[in-house]
Amino acid sequence: MARRIFHLLVTLSDVAPPVWRRVQVPGGYTLDRVHRVIQHAMGWQDCHLHSFEINGAQYGEPDPDGExxxxxxxxxxxxxVVAKGARFRYTYDFGDWWEHDVVVEEVGPPEPDVRYPLCSDGASACPPEDVGGAFGYAEFLAVVADPADPRHAEMVATVGTRFDPVAFDAGRVTTLLRRLT
Incomplete structure (x- = not known):
């Protein structure tokens, strides 16, 4: 079977501004490698557990305790496990519960002289780790935008620099993705 490239639209659920990425990955990637692509593309740090839900089945790193x-x-x-038009869920951080909707937009042959995986498009910065999920992220954005808020300095210190919620650079993400190969 010829090598096929899967064009995935990955959208973080329930956040504003919308956070999404378009990535292209070889269909032969294991779900573990797809997990690493999503981590790099979104901007997560891979500090927490994750899982995929595809066609009613759960995939992830096996739990040694069997829970x-x-x-x-x-x-x-x-x-x-997926084909063009398929939709599935990727959940990261079972405490903050970041759900990502993933759609297989296209499946086709690789482009000549293109290295995969790559990020072709996207929007907005990924929320910082451990801000409390979608609700906590909304609160975080309100606090960092309001220097008069008593929690402002603490919240700004958690990200280390000025946080721009709409910042995104597909070229930088592709550079990070190339480190996976």
Missing amino acids: LLLRDELEIRLDS
Whole structure:
């Protein structure tokens, strides 16, 4: 079977401004590699557990204690569980519960002389880790935008620099993704 490239639209649920990425990945990638692509593309730091829900099945890193019933993502290729038009969920950080809607927009042959994975488009900065999910992120944005808020200095200090919620650079993301290969 010829190598196929999957064009994925990854959208972080329930946040404003909208955070989304368009990434292109080889269909032969295991779900573990797709996880790493999403982490880099979105801007997460891979500090928490994650899972995929595809066609009613849960995939992720197997739980040694058996509390989470996840199929091993290292054993499942993307092209074996989804096709063009498929939708699935990727959840990151079971405490903050960041849900990502993923749509397979296109499946096709690789472009000549193009290295994959790559990020072709996107919008907005990823929320900082551990801000409390979508609700906490909305509160975080309100506090960092208001220097009069008593929590302002503390919240700004958590991100280390001025946080721009609409900042996004597809070229930088592609550079990060190239480190995966």
